[in-house]
Amino acid sequence: MNKKDLLLTAAVLVLAGIFAAVFCLQPHKKPVMVTATVDGEVYGAWDLSADLEVDIDTEYGHNHLSIRDGSAQITEADCPDGLCMHQGTVREGGEMNVCLPHHLIVEVLTEGDESYDGLSQ
């Protein structure tokens, strides 16, 4: 470990901090919807305040989404890595659960989100 190594490592950590700060400092907006996107196409959008059990079945496989108490979580999946079931709940705008094997993103949208505007039309 020499000086150049330390500089490089510090630079990466500072960069990560800047990105994190930029993401966190974005104005907080009210989370309203949760959407499931497969291959970039909207599979479905649901009211985050509703209590819902949703099955997401695509050509890639099956995921089960539980929406309750203003938060959403993937609770069942038949993907090979099962990582999507370990990502916890999403409740704030921009938070997401990702299932890479099934090309699926479950994401919380806020008021005034571009994609939310598109959905409500």
Added chain:
Amino acid sequence: MTDSRNDRSRLLLSEDATIGRTVAYCGVLTALAMIFSYVETLIPINFGVPGVKLGLANLVVLSGLYYLRPAQVLAISAARIVLTGFLFGNGVSILYSLAGGLLSFCVMLLLRKAGGFSPAGVSVAGGVSHNIGQLLIAMLVLRTVHLAWYLPVLLVSGAVTGLLMGLLTGRILKALRVPY
């Protein structure tokens, strides 16, 4: 210390090694890297974030950059990814691993050639670029830039695991008496 040279030539691939010896040697190292990949699947740490891994197989690749030719290291890395992909993963996971593996190989080779960095620094760059490569593929496959949200986590985890593996590689190279 007169027999240290002999020790080394027994452990390492010399410049004038025959093709047979080279292939056998790279095969053994590929098997070692595959074992590391397998061991990693046994470690029950689940970060919940796809792509966050310890990167044990990188011990073989990174140390290889100090005593093998780049083409040999690349062959070992690619063979390890494809073979473990078929054994423990699926088609999609091979795509992600290849993207991460190739990008980190190129970056580590560049830094190694540039000089000034010890294996720890080279490895940090490798870990970070590995995660960035995987993130780029995920953005392409899932067709969204929203995944950039994961960038801070992936940068930090790449740096931390890279640093760990780099420090370990330093110890390995010392044991193998490879100068760096």
